[in-house]
Amino acid sequence: MARAISTRRKLTFTAIGWLVGFVIFFPILWTVLTSFKTEGEAIASPPHFLFFDWTLQSYYEVQSRSNYFKHMMNSVVISFGSTFIGLLVAIPAAWAMAFSPTKRTKDIMMWMLSTKMLPPVGVLVPIYLLFRDWGLLDTRLGLVIVLTMINLPIIVWMLYTYFKEIPGEILEASRMDGASLAKEIVYVLTPMAVPGIASTLLLNIILAWNEAFWTLNLSAASAAPLTAFIASYSSPEGLFWAKLSAASTLAIAPILILGWFSQRQLVRGLTFGAVK
Amino acid sequence: MATLQTRSAARLMMTPAVLMLFVWMIVPLAMTLYFSLLRYNLLMPGMEEWAGTLNYRYFLTDPAFGAALLNTLLLVGGVLLITLVGGTLLALLLDQPFFGQGIVRLLVIAPFFVMPTVSALVWKNMLMHPVYGIFAWIARLFGLQPVDWLSSLPLFSVTMIVAWQWLPFATLILLTALQSLDEEQKEAAEMDGAGPVSRFIHIVLPHLARAMTVVVLIETIFLLSVFAEILVTTNGGPGTESTNITYLVYAQALLQFDVGGASAGGIVAVILANIVAIFLIRLIGKNLEA
Known part of the structure; x- marks a missing residue:
């Protein structure tokens, strides 16, 4: 029963759609363009949009002056590390709650969710003091611990909503056929669970990569991930927009691409399954 | 189906996650609560003493608290208004068939993946700078x-x-909801003569x-x-004009080293967030049963 859509209507919406998309995307586009300029070009007024001498100079300088690569590795270690540990702890928990629910399962899920709603400033002071006393301030290990904990509820919830969709009958059928528990896990459950686990992994790497409360407060020079490194450009010492743009482009490009792939899971993960 | 054995196995599988979260939540929160009742400044170590509700009285009567509370409400309310209205319009737009729809959708959701410090600095410098920013250039045009x-x-x-x-978050969720709307219902209304607005x-x-x-x-x-957005753009200023509760507590703790006062502020923030959380938990809880 598809209605015929007039070409004219479609063209109108094409124009509006692209215009709106361009405006919303403009800050990112402008950052990428500026990263290929010299510092002089970057602050030229009126601004030069495409016709300037494209150069990679800023990218070289960001690396040579501030050891960009080190901060990127910090981001990688912290976001991947916290996500993997989180998954390791969350998979069994979500599994148990999805496949052998008890009366208290719902309460436990709700309680886990409520920990996510604890504002970080509520625990900033003790965490800071404990980290100072334990020598965890400005260490990758410290940040991995914190990010694991703050994303654990989301990981458990996302996995739970995915596991819930695996039909229990299949498990029973395989058990009837005499499959041992190990076989059941390897041949029946794992293949069905992998897509959900992969989506969870993706979304959590994105969240951990962009986390900017704990990373700013608990890191300094040595463990600073990209969020904190970029923040150091806020000092009013001068206008280094080309270098800021180059550092920013490198910091957001990988995550933007991952994000584009995970847009469907994003809705589900961030609404705790309330919108699918 | 669940035998006694699988049930105890299930409990074992849940234990690490539950235990970790429990410790993470309860230990620091209890410490915050305890600190909030002390006179405790990091610049004066060893001088901690019981203060009762003094920190709360100071925090709540500090004019900065009133300002920060108002700013928090304005910030949350303003962003909600913009993202809900804008998100609905964008979702309606992206629901229309047009050429390159998929690409426009990617462009629209992109800002969500930009780390807060990057977006704040890009806006602060390259868009909002009073001399060299794009907005200034447009104004001069x-x-x-x-x-x-x-x-x-x-x-x-x-x-x-x-x-x-x-904005992308609201758009994406509203678009997902929009696409689950029954097409036939819309068509029926259209045949009954309902215009686009009443539909x-x-x-x-x-x-x-x-x-x-x-x-x-x-x-x-x-x-x-x-x-992060406040830290790298305005530092809460000028004065307290852009300080929210989160930033105020941060400033008290890590800039003034006033552990007691900051802890009291932290507890106030927890209470405020809980008021919202109760509603959210109920909503999601209902959905879990459905």
Whole structure:
């Protein structure tokens, strides 16, 4: 029963759609363009949009002056590390709650969710003091611990909503056929669970990569991930927009691409399954 | 199906996650509560003493608290308003068939993946700079006086930056909800002679109500804790014009080293967030049963 859509209507919406998309995307586009300029070009007024001498100079300088690569590795270690540990702890928990629910399962899920709603400033002071006393301030290990904990509820919830969709009958059928528990896990459950686990992994790497409360407060020079490194450009010492743009482009490009792939899971993960 | 054995196995599988979260939540929170009742400044070590409710009285009667509370409400409210209205319009737009729809959709959701410090600095420098920024250039094109956004309209500017980051989230959720709307229902209304506006008000809007509630509640949780955007653009200033509760507690703890006062502020923030959380938990809990 598809209605015929007039070409004219479609063209109108094409124009509006692209215009709106361009405006919303403009800050990112402008950052990428500026990263290929010299510092002089970057602050030229009126601004030069495409016709300037494209150069990679800023990218070289960001690396040579501030050891960009080190901060990127910090981001990688912290976001991947916290996500993997989180998954390791969350998979069994979500599994148990999805496949052998008890009366208290719902309460436990709700309680886990409520920990996510604890504002970080509520625990900033003790965490800071404990980290100072334990020598965890400005260490990758410290940040991995914190990010694991703050994303654990989301990981458990996302996995739970995915596991819930695996039909229990299949498990029973395989058990009837005499499959041992190990076989059941390897041949029946794992293949069905992998897509959900992969989506969870993706979304959590994105969240951990962009986390900017704990990373700013608990890191300094040595463990600073990209969020904190970029923040150091806020000092009013001068206008280094080309270098800021180059550092920013490198910091957001990988995550933007991952994000584009995970847009469907994003809705589900961030609404705790309330919108699918 | 669940035998005694699988049930105890299940309990074992849950234990690490539950235990970790429990410790993570209860230990620091108890410490915050305890510190909030002490006179405790890091610049005067060894001078801790019992203070009763003094910290709370100081925090709550500090004019900065009133300002920060108002700023928090304005920031959360402003961003919610922009993202809900903008998100609905964008979702309606992206629901229309047009050429390159998929690409425009990617462009629209992109800001969500930009880390807060990057978006804040890009807006602060390259867009809002009073001399070299794009906005200043546009203003001059029209013969207007460029605005020094972050000094003269600090809270509004921060609101704009945060709204830009959260607009994709609202759009994506509302679009998902919109696409689950029954096409036949719309067609039936159309045949009954309902115009686009009344169709929107009577059919689309009620259908989106649930998704909108989810957007409001989840955004509120995150927006109460906006921090990086303020830290790298205005540092809460000028004065306290763009200080929210989160930033105020941070400043008290890590800039003034007033552990007691900051802890009292932290507890106040927890209470405020809990008021929102109760609603959200109920909503999601209902959904879990459905």
